[in-house]
Amino acid sequence: AQSVAQPEDQVNVAEGNPLTVKCTYSVSGNPYLFWYVQYPNRGLQFLLKYITGDNLVKGSYGFEAEFNKSQTSFHLKKPSALVSDSALYFCAVDDYKLSFGAGTTVTVRA
Amino acid sequence: DTGVSQDPRHKITKRGQNVTFRCDPISEHNRLYWYRQTLGQGPEFLTYFQNEAQLEKSRLLSDRFSAERPKGSFSTLEIQRTEQGDSAMYLCASSLARGSGNTIYFGEGSWLTVV
Numbered sequence: 001a002q003s004v005a006q007p008e009d010q011v012n013v014a015e016g017n018p019l020t021v022k023c024t025y026s027v028s029g030n031p032y033l034f035w036y037v038q039y040p041n042r043g044l045q046f047l048l049k050y051i052t053g054d055n056l057v058k059g060s061y062g063f064e065a066e067f068n069k070s071q072t073s074f075h076l077k078k079p080s081a082l083v084s085d086s087a088l089y090f091c092a093v094d095d096y097k098l099s100f101g102a103g104t105t106v107t108v109r110a
Numbered sequence: 111d112t113g114v115s116q117d118p119r120h121k122i123t124k125r126g127q128n129v130t131f132r133c134d135p136i137s138e139h140n141r142l143y144w145y146r147q148t149l150g151q152g153p154e155f156l157t158y159f160q161n162e163a164q165l166e167k168s169r170l171l172s173d174r175f176s177a178e179r180p181k182g183s184f185s186t187l188e189i190q191r192t193e194q195g196d197s198a199m200y201l202c203a204s205s206l207a208r209g210s211g212n213t214i215y216f217g218e219g220s221w222l223t224v225v
Binding site for chain 1: 114116143150151152153154155158166201203211212213214215216217218219221
């Protein structure tokens with residue numbers, strides 16, 4: 001079965017500092033990997049996905065993610081975090097449906 | 111493109127009652143998914159449709175749960191004889207069907223509280 005893991009329950013950063021949210025995957029074959037963000041009491045918003053090709057994927061709101069096959073990782077990054085980036089972030093793997101990690105709560109302090 | 115629409119957004123019901131949620135997917139999307147999310151957890155897959163055919167059901171989908179997509183457009187998720195453990199957010203999502211890797215778009219969710 002395909003799965004992802006998010007090793008950190010919480011990430012705290014100061015505004016303006018780089019933000020990294022970690023994700024590792026366990027997949028047979030080529031992985032299709034996604035990042036979503038969820039604000040309180042809202043649905044999930046798509047940020048970006050890796051299908052094939054360039055290992056650095058750029059997405060919405062200034063986020064990007066780096067696919068690393070040797071480390072089986074797909075970490076989400078933002079060079080300069082904003083307070084408005086505070087939310088719950090989910091990594092997911094697509095096997096004709098999405099399987100999600102447990103989520104990482106990001107808090108960006110002013 | 112008006113996005114995935116879910117109704118109602120919030121439902122409070124007494125234990126033992128039946129509830130039904132409706133989902134309208136993005137108009138050209140032929141795949142429709144239902145997920146359940148409890149507080150502090152990631153969404154869990156319940157079932158999905160391709161057009162009107164229900165192609166997979168999770169073991170999480172007990173006999174009290176039924177989902178339909180009668181004309182391949184909107185879908186309903188019914189929970190019969192609700193239990194307190196059914197309290198969760200029910201998320202609907204949709205996508206095109208072209209193998210794997212299609213972006214799945216989510217609605218705002220329907221919150222269920224069973225009292």
